[in-house]
Amino acid sequence: MDFPTTCPQCAHVNRAEFADSSVHDLRCARCGARYCVLVRKQKFEVLFDLGTRALMDGYAREAVASFAAALERFFEFYVRAFTLEQAAGRERPFEDALSALEGTWRHVSSQSERQLGMFALAYLLREGREPDFLTPKGLGTDFRNRVIHRGALPTRAEVDAYAAGVFTLIDRLLTELGAGAAHAELVQEQTFAAHVRGLPDGVTVVFEEHPGMFRARRFGTLSPIPKPAKAQLQAAQSASGVNDARAFQQALFERALEERGSLLRAFKTAP
Numbered sequence: 001m002d003f004p005t006t007c008p009q010c011a012h013v014n015r016a017e018f019a020d021s022s023v024h025d026l027r028c029a030r031c032g033a034r035y036c037v038l039v040r041k042q043k044f045e046v047l048f049d050l051g052t053r054a055l056m057d058g059y060a061r062e063a064v065a066s067f068a069a070a071l072e073r074f075f076e077f078y079v080r081a082f083t084l085e086q087a088a089g090r091e092r093p094f095e096d097a098l099s100a101l102e103g104t105w106r107h108v109s110s111q112s113e114r115q116l117g118m119f120a121l122a123y124l125l126r127e128g129r130e131p132d133f134l135t136p137k138g139l140g141t142d143f144r145n146r147v148i149h150r151g152a153l154p155t156r157a158e159v160d161a162y163a164a165g166v167f168t169l170i171d172r173l174l175t176e177l178g179a180g181a182a183h184a185e186l187v188q189e190q191t192f193a194a195h196v197r198g199l200p201d202g203v204t205v206v207f208e209e210h211p212g213m214f215r216a217r218r219f220g221t222l223s224p225i226p227k228p229a230k231a232q233l234q235a236a237q238s239a240s241g242v243n244d245a246r247a248f249q250q251a252l253f254e255r256a257l258e259e260r261g262s263l264l265r266a267f268k269t270a271p
């Protein structure tokens with residue numbers, strides 16, 4: 001996936017390949033100036049936005065893999081945020097807590113079932129209740145496996161429902177995390193700072209906040225999505241006969257798509 005960047009010297013638009021590290025060392029194709037673009041975005045956000053773009057472009061099946069990966073990376077983000085939030089209240093230096101976290105994560109990094117176990121405990125410890133949404137139905141596991149591992153061709157409606165379920169879950173957990181998310185985001189800021197310190201003189205550093213399906217809401221640049229009133233939900237339920245949790249997920253996702261989908265066009269737009 002590539003995205004447009006603007007040269008800080010001559011304003012020429014150069015496209016950059018989105019890097020796993022979110023760090024992009026670039027040289028302008030027109031004036032030759034060197035600059036570094038640091039994109040403040042977490043992996044789960046990048047993946048979810050990619051899935052959304054694929055869905056909007058009509059690649060429903062391809063979108064499923066991105067949404068599934070976004071959910072897995074979000075669980076990792078949650079574990080990191082929780083662990084660093086806990087460490088922040090203690091005497092121990094942040095770097096020590098981070099290196100213990102990274103060492104621990106290496107034990108689970110190649111198996112998503114282990115990661116899910118870490119998440120379940122983190123959720124229990126932070127919220128004091130069972131993560132009752134971690135059921136195959138709640139996570140859309142059967143659907144995901146049919147599409148990703150068994151090559152099933154899903155209908156657009158099935159993918160929409162899956163996307164809405166993943167979106168609503170991440171959105172809800174981010175809301176619960178609240179300021180706690182900042183502890184995991186701090187790690188990215190530190191990585192950026194270390195990279196900037198190592199840059200030679202004459203390189204311009206550009207920080208970017210890309211809009212996205214979650215970020216726009218977290219930074220308050222777009223209107224929050226109110227939970228529909230109970231009466232509205234009941235009306236929708238009796239009119240359609242659909243389970244109201246499902247209807248709410250769909251409404252939330254559709255609203256977010258309407259508000260933010262067009263902002264995602266900056267990514268993946270043809271040069």
Ligand SMILES: [Zn+2]
Pocket residue numbers: 007008009010011012028029030031032033
């Ligand atoms: Zn230039």
